[in-house]
Amino acid sequence: MKKGIKRLAALIMTMTMVASMTACGGSEKSEGSSGDTVKVGLLHSMTGSMAISEQAVLDAEKLAIQEINESGGVLGKQVEYQEEDGASDPSTFSTKAEKLIDQDGISTVFGCWTSSSRKAVKSIFEDYNALLFYPIQYEGMESSKNIVYTGAAPNQQIVPAIEYLIKQGYTKFFLLGSDYVFPRTANMIISAQVKDAGLEVVGEEYADMSQTDFAAIISKIEEAKPDVIINTLNGTGNVSFFKQMSEKNYTSDKYMTMSFSIAEEEVATIGSDILKGHMVSWNYYQTTDTAENEKFVAAYKKAYGEDRVTSDPAEAAYDAVYLWKAACEKAGSFEVDKVLEAIETGDISYDAPEGTVTIDGGNHHLAKPVRIGQVGEDGLIYEVYATDGPVTPDPYLETYDWAVEAGIKPLE
Known part of the structure; x- marks a missing residue:
């Protein structure tokens, strides 16, 4: 009986040590x-x-x-x-x-x-x-x-995109995103940045990740009359939104969008005929001109x-x-x-x-270059602006006074 207890104790100790080492x-x-x-x-x-x-x-x-x-x-x-x-x-x-x-x-x-x-x-x-x-x-x-984190921090995608739009003369921003952490925090950042520039956010709407009907949101866009839509939809929501905008003959000339989650793969799915002329912000495109x-x-x-x-x-x-x-x-x-x-x-x-x-x-973020792109008729994205070199990551936006003053906090 004592030997059996000793074996059991030894087995428990071994299992505990293995679990500890694994953890x-x-x-x-x-x-x-x-x-x-x-x-x-x-x-x-x-x-x-x-x-x-x-x-x-x-x-x-x-x-x-x-x-x-x-x-x-x-x-x-x-x-x-x-x-x-x-x-x-x-x-x-x-x-x-x-x-x-x-x-x-x-x-x-x-x-x-x-x-x-x-x-x-x-x-x-x-x-x-x-x-x-x-x-x-x-x-x-x-x-x-x-x-x-090998993708962009907000100062390597979101912030420079808004800076670019402001320099291009856009003044009325409509914020559209999927209803989860990234779009809501991104829009918190954008709202503070736009306010600091003395410009206006004219609408802010969110869609469920599985949402396919964007009629109500498109009506709100029509009512708000923005000159640019900041798009943080993800996944199949992008397909539904842009196809329904296209059905109303809304092109980039009528409602320009700046998207943060549409890349070449999504353009191929949605269609270059629908997305041509719209803008995106990333660090890389298939057309990026490097030997690598x-x-x-x-x-x-x-x-x-x-x-x-x-x-x-x-x-x-x-x-x-x-x-x-x-x-x-x-x-x-x-x-x-x-x-x-x-x-x-x-x-x-x-x-x-x-x-x-x-x-x-x-x-643990990367220093990366920033590139603003525009969708071409061939479905590829072409650079319209790029930084001179890599941008140091600033995930908490500590180097931007407007972000510090706005008290932007992470969402759970």
Whole structure:
């Protein structure tokens, strides 16, 4: 009887130690490294309203992994990936993130799109001391030692877009977004910026992520008579809104839009005949003129078909895999703590298709160039403005007096 109790106690102690090591990222299993391979997770929406956008991101990550493996891998190991479907649902993202880390022993994940999905998994990565590479522009007001943000901070997309519109003479802004964290926080930022410029927000409306009928919102736009619509719709909402505007013969000449979540993939789905002339703000376009981008576009089309297009989110996801590789090689390890130490000491850079990007060791965002674009008749986006070089990330907008005075806070 005593021997049985001792065995049970030893078993419980062993299980406790394994759980502790897994949670802290300290075991070999938790690093996803075994033998000649290292495993990473890919967590995106393959179904639901966000699948229209996230498939391109997933494809870009797979392309980067394939290229890295063909060139010898990372630290002598071939990279394997495990896919999970977030199904356009934050709670599903949370469940799948925990599965990848806790059950599958994977410590590095590339994933999410919406801020709701990122916020749903943030505490999981922090609690398990795992690492998330998040590839999408977002509203800022956040930093985490367990997340590397490879998309734009608000001062690298939202703020310069509004600055550009103001310089172009736009004065009456209508704010339209999906009803979740990114659009609401983005519009809080935009409202403060527009007010500081002495201009006017003439309307602010939100649509459910699954909403397909925009008749009521279009009526409010007609009544408000804006000279520009700031669009933060995401997913299939963009398709419905622009097609219903087109049915009323509303073009960019009648209602100009500046969109923050429409890239080449969405243009291909909605139609260049509908979107031509409208503006977008990103850091990269398929037409970006760099030698690295020429190679990226050629490789992407070779892998997925000549009719496929690259985009800013896809490029930022592609960059994320290469930045992880650079951080692991600087650390000489896949262990999360050592990789984080390599990131936080700085100088993790990559000559990306958009230009050289560098991780800021303090806030884990990238220094990136800013580009304002306009949709052409051929469905591609052409740069109409660009910064001279990379812009230092300022996720909390601490360098803008109007933002500090407005007391902009993160939304949950």
